[in-house]
Amino acid sequence: MTREALPIVVAQADALVTGLGGPLTMYHFLFLSAILFSLGVIGFVTRRNMIIMFLCTEMMFQAAGIALIAFSRYHLNHTGEVFVIFVLTIAAAEAALALALVVLLFKRRETLDAENWAALRG
């Protein structure tokens, strides 16, 4: 990857963080995405509160979005960005739905603990 090939925005960001030690590459973004996704998974698996679990899934979403944008930049097309816009829209709608479900579930059992909902035990 050569510096001339990188678009102007990345060059500015590059300039901004040069002080942090080295040029900013796609791998940084992928790394960030991986960290965010892992935090999301860990949070989803370890926490019992349904709202927190939901937030963790949202976090995983955003991790995927960052990876998509990074790849989009890398390939110099807008497909990934358009896709992320769609994902965000859908995520917003889904958030509304999911929170409504959480409210309903809470009304049933007066608790947010996900372990109370284990009726599908084999």
Place this chain on the structure above:
Amino acid sequence: MIELSGHLAQLSSILAAAPTDGGIPAPTDGPAWFGLIPGLALLGSIAALVMMFFRVKSKAPAWTVVTTLGASFVLTLIGFIGWYTGDQLPQVSTLWTWISTSWGSEPGQSFHADIGFYMDGLSWLWMLFVTGLATLIGLYANEYMAGDRGYARFFAAFGLFVMSMACLVMGDNLVLLYLGWEGVGLCSYLLIGHYYRRPAAVAAAKKAFIINRIGDLGLALGLFLVFTTYGTIRYEELFALIPQGVDIAGASVTGQWTEWAIPCLLMLGAFGKSAQLFFYVWLPDAMEGPTPVSALIHAATMVTAGVYLIARMYPLFAADPNMVALTIVAWAGVITAFWAATIEMAMFDIKRVMGYSTVSQLGFMFAALGLLGTTAACFHVFTHAFFKASLFLGVGCVMHGFGGQLDLRKLSGVMWMSGFRIVGIVMLIGCINLSGVPMTAGYFSKDMILAQAFTTPGALIPGAQWIAWLLLITAGMTAYYTFRVFFRVFVGPKKFYPGDDPELLALGRHPKGEPLHHGHHGEHEHGHGHDDESPDSIEDLRTLRQKEFDPETEEFDPHPPGRAMNIVLIILMVCTLAASSLYFINKADHGWVGSIVHHSTADYPAPGDSSKTVIAPDGSEHAVGTFLGFDPHKAMYYVSAVVGLIGILIAAYLHGPKGAWGLFLGNRTRTDKVRCDAVAARLGPIPRWAENKWYVDEFYDFIIRKPLWMIGNIFHLIDKLIVDGLVNGAGLAPRAIAQSLRPSQNGILQSYAVAMACGVGVILLIAFLLTT
């Protein structure tokens, strides 16, 4: 087309080569309306079936079936008169092709069966009494079965029976005969099991059906063998080929094993249907069916199908120079006749006595067939059909009138009771016919069999003389057991104990002290009351049937037969009496029946006619036998009469009531104290053994049913342990695997997420390892 016409030309040359003298004449075309005879019976049956589904409560099913059967009878009569006054050649009327297939162009490489009718003297004779008796007995059953919940069902099966019997008798090929054969077997099963709520009736129906299956196997195999040997199963072709001893392709079939095998297999079928030898056990049990059925199917018509089969196929039986099958038929017949007579002499159930008597009389017919006397056999079939039907219907009246009582120790003087006079007279006429009192129809036909037995040369049928003597003894026993029933039940002091059939008891029971009120009973004086029962009286009968008869508070009045039953009895009695005159018509030709049968396939030069020799199929001459040096045909007039009278006198002495009716011989003053008891006591356990039918049923049970039952149990175990084990094992394996995997399905969302994440991790790891 060319091959077919070539085949036809060859066939017609074979048919034309058939001898016109001595052989069976080629048939002429008959009218298609012969098909209406079975067709009308089927129509009546279907109509009754439809009424059954619409739950018709009236007597409409009976009247429909009786009307259609009556029409069948009229058509039979018209057809018969046309045939009898005409040239008396067989008539073949083909309705349509039933089965037609071929696998080559050579003669014999095709199979053809029509829905068609082969009408010769034999078919007409049978159809006359089948349709005639069916009409009369249908009329009787119209009253007898009144109030039965299966009324329409009964008449549907009744009509179907006549249709099947007509197929059997009229069919122009062996396959149609087989169809009718199975059809009458089915109807017999349905009608024996008519009272299907009674376990004994169901067991008897099953027994009849299963035992008939064994005989039918023989018939089916015989039929197959006829086809493989002669290449055809059509009578028209068969009876042209058999006398020449060639098959349809013109190749000789004489001297082969099929010569004795075919008649032996056909004979097996006849034994099954006509209850001979080892197969007789089903017929007495068949008496569980309604009495009209016993009279029509199990006495007069269906059980004579075996006689018909042998008479129809007589050219095949006589084609065997050793006459193996005929010898077996003769011996089987006489042994059955004697065996059944011994049982009857000890039986107390009068309907069973009649059942065994039928077995015994069928034995006489088979003996006659085996002894080359087809005419005598057919004559006896004809006369027996009338007098046995009237005897059965008379017994049915007694059963109907006394609450199902059939024990001859519990009935006495029935003839003197009000309303039973006609029954008594009809029974007397029937009894004198059965026992062979001179100048009765039964006397002439039995006489002909006995004379035939004595004339048949022993060189043709081994042991013919022994058979003849045994038949003579059996004739005496027949007279004894017949009049034993008559003297015990119909004459003597008036006394009875009602039976225990709630349906029949309801006809005559009433509270003590009150006379039988006419509401549910009808007018005694004007005959029978069933015909115009009002609905509430039917309700009365229904409730009465539910209640148990209580001898403390209730009384039972005998319920005499009504108008329809009496009329039928009188008609039958007249027919029985008139049948005796048939012997004098065409006397040179063995009477009227002989003149008919001689124009059929059953015709065989009976020994001892005009010459004193009989010519066997192989051309050898045999001198005819004699009765102690006299001409059997003349001697038998006296001998059989004397034997019969001796039997009656013994019955009068041992069982007759005190007074003139016992010919001053009897001393019976009560129902069950008779001289016979002293004789029986001296015989030790033998009468009891005979009463228990010589334990033949138990013996069969032991040697056939029990081993089969045990083998069945063993196979059941094998099935249960090994086969089921394998199947269940195959089912258990997935279950066991699933059991070990079940804990992973714990319902906790996060554990699923962990599993998913781990799975993704593993896939990534594999992908990573594969790419590097």
